[in-house]
Amino acid sequence: MHTLGDAQLARMSGDPGLVAAVDQHAAVLRDAIPLDRETLGDYLLGFLDELRHRGWAFTGEPDAASLRLTAVCWLTRELDLLADGHPA
Template sequence: MVLFADGWAAAPLRSVMQTLGQDQLARMATDPGLVAAVDQHAAVLRDAIPLDRETLGDYLLGFLDELRHRGWAFSGEPDAAALRLTAVCWLARERGFLEGELPA
């Protein structure tokens, strides 16, 4: 899976949702352990940053930059980075940040 495809930085929320989020969010429907882990990461984000489209997108850009620097790649297993990315996707979906045509 290519998480950092060309153009990902122009719309990081949409990019991560397409490459990782959709599958992980669908997996949550049958995996209560994944739900609990993602919920914990979402709680950390809710406590750490204002949850508006711009701030969540900026947070995601910084997080992805760090992952790229470390050479992280999504293996398909929910490690800490994948859980955090899934939480970002879940929050973006729940708050409607991916609706409409605005870059996200």
């Protein structure tokens, strides 16, 4: 959340194209997995492992991986999955 999510979520307020792209990725996640803390967290860990394996790095420009990560962060906030104070 701190590395990518906070900045990307802040950018969404002024970028309708980013909102639409993140919403599309969120919709894919809604259709693919249960959106509870444990399942979304497991999905995120597996996705990050794959990105590390591929040598992916966030460049600051939206790409498929950063949009998916932003969608996870957005869903986490929207569903209040960090309400107990645990870090993302």
